[in-house]
Amino acid sequence: MSGFAFKQFKIQQSNTAMKVSTDGVMLGAWVNLNNTKYLLDIGCGTGLLSLMCKQRQPDLHVDAVEIDSGAVKDARVNIKRSPWSEITVYQGDIESFECQRQFDVVICNPPYFNNSLKGPGKARNTARHTDSLTFEALINVFLRVSHRESRLAVILPCKEAQQLQSIASANGLSLLRHCLVSSTSEKGPTRSMMEFQYAQPYAIQVEALCIYQQDKTYSGDFIELCKDFYLKM
Numbered sequence: 001m002s003g004f005a006f007k008q009f010k011i012q013q014s015n016t017a018m019k020v021s022t023d024g025v026m027l028g029a030w031v032n033l034n035n036t037k038y039l040l041d042i043g044c045g046t047g048l049l050s051l052m053c054k055q056r057q058p059d060l061h062v063d064a065v066e067i068d069s070g071a072v073k074d075a076r077v078n079i080k081r082s083p084w085s086e087i088t089v090y091q092g093d094i095e096s097f098e099c100q101r102q103f104d105v106v107i108c109n110p111p112y113f114n115n116s117l118k119g120p121g122k123a124r125n126t127a128r129h130t131d132s133l134t135f136e137a138l139i140n141v142f143l144r145v146s147h148r149e150s151r152l153a154v155i156l157p158c159k160e161a162q163q164l165q166s167i168a169s170a171n172g173l174s175l176l177r178h179c180l181v182s183s184t185s186e187k188g189p190t191r192s193m194m195e196f197q198y199a200q201p202y203a204i205q206v207e208a209l210c211i212y213q214q215d216k217t218y219s220g221d222f223i224e225l226c227k228d229f230y231l232k233m
Helices: 022-030 048-056 069-080 122-128 135-145 158-170 220-226
Strands: 003-005 010-012 038-042 061-066 088-091 103-108 146-157 174-182 191-197 205-210
Touching: 010 069, 022 048, 022 146, 022 191, 022 220, 038 048, 038 135, 048 061, 048 069, 061 069, 069 088, 103 135, 135 146, 135 158, 146 158, 158 174, 158 191, 205 220
Parallel strands: 038 061, 038 103, 061 088, 103 146, 174 205
Antiparallel strands: 003 010, 146 191, 174 191
């Protein structure tokens, strides 16, 4: 599949290694954009998260960074064809990214395979494996581009999410929101959507989300979360 149509924009994905995923759509719909003026999308891929956040808050200033040249090509086309062509895409390693502003929200659907066997596709390996962006590097980048009120929003498999939480905590960040995602109510959670901040919250906001009902149709909660984006909701 070379393209994916949403309600207000389309995603060309013929040049990128990693295509549109449910993970990305959920994170883009779930991230808290309150009191956000400047957003940084790390590893933007096709530009999905940047475009979703701009749809939700059109006055947002979005900078997106992507290391893979094919993904950058797709992202720039998708943004140019969208209602929000002012999104800026930078090609390069996020650890070398330089910007004078501090961001209110940093969002990332990061690579997460630490020890799994790699396939023959170099671009797909870069997108999927932490060789290109370790969790330590992700936290260090956030610390460098943020201010004391900033938030970091990510989605990861639950095992890797625990690893990131430990690294974040060791660097003075606290978990503010945590959504555990299951494919159905009969199965345990497989994904964690997390939002970190500097200050210790009074209480962590813990949520649960099931994607499908028993009859394999989308759950009411999933529809409520994603209905502004998916065409058939």
